[in-house]
Amino acid sequence: MNKQSILKQLGILYKRRKKILLPLLSLILLIFGYFLFLSQPLDxxxxxxxxxxxxxxxxAQAESVLNASKxxxxQIIELSQAEKNLISLALPEKPDYPSLITHLTSLAKKSGFFVNSMDIDDLGIQSTKENNNKSVGKLLVKMKLVGxxxxxxxxxxxLLQESIMMNDIYSVNFSNKNPIYELSLVVYYDGSSLSKK
Known part of the structure; x- marks a missing residue:
């Protein structure tokens, strides 16, 4: 058999089985094309x-975390009345002498002292190099402690360092010969309402 007779027979076979071979060939091309061109993009x-x-x-998880944090x-922004009272005690709106005297006397008693004398001097609203906040007032308190x-x-x-009341210890004086301990501290208050007047 030569090549021409083979081609002739294939041509006859194709004409007779055309209805079967065309769809089969199309299917083979589709399968080949899928694996060659489409399988990787589909993956x-x-x-x-x-x-x-x-x-x-x-x-969705991040949104739930965000909602929980909001x-x-x-809850943090909306302070309870007890929390507002604590803030007021820490930095009262104006000098509150009765509360200050009661608080310092209580701390002295708790530490084992008695207050012999207490001088309170309002230094007013002052700004410093460290803190240029002009709405913070200062009280200078000098205490003499005995016992x-x-x-x-x-x-x-x-106790003063742990106190909710904002203060800085200014000086401490004592000696073995003198049973009186002198303590000076600065107590702060919020003077914004006073500075507006």
């Missing part, structure tokens, strides 16, 4: 769908 597309689902899930922020020793003095200083 990438499916991976993108999975990635998109994962990202949507993470986004609720927490709202205790060095350990009681350490307790008193510790």
């Amino acid at each position: 990438v597309y499916m991976q993108n769908i999975e990635l998109s689902k994962a990202l949507n899930l993470r986004l 609720m927490h922020e709202k 205790g020793g060095y350990n009681e003095l350490k307790n008193m200083v510790g």
Whole structure:
């Protein structure tokens, strides 16, 4: 058999089986084309769908965390009356002498001292190089404490440092010969309402 007779027979076979061979050939081309051209983009597309689902899930989780943090922020901003009272005690709106005397006397008693004398001098509203806040007022408090020793003095200083009342210890004076301990401190108050007048 030569090539021409083979081609002739193939041509006859093609004409007789044309209705079967054309769809079969088309199917083979489609399958070949799918594996050659479409399978990789389809895999990438499916991976993108999975990635998109994962990202949507993470986004939903992030939104729930954000909503929870907003609720927490709202709770922080909305102070209770007890918290407002604590802030007022820490930085009162104006000099509150009765509360200040009561608080310092209580701290002295708790540390083991008695207050022999107390002088309070309003230094007014002052700005410093460190803090240029012109709405903070200062009270200079000089106390003479009796009935205790060095350990009681350490307790008193510790209680003042832990106190909610904003203060800075200015000076401490004592000697072995004198049983009186002198303590000077600066107590702060919010003078914004006073500075507006």
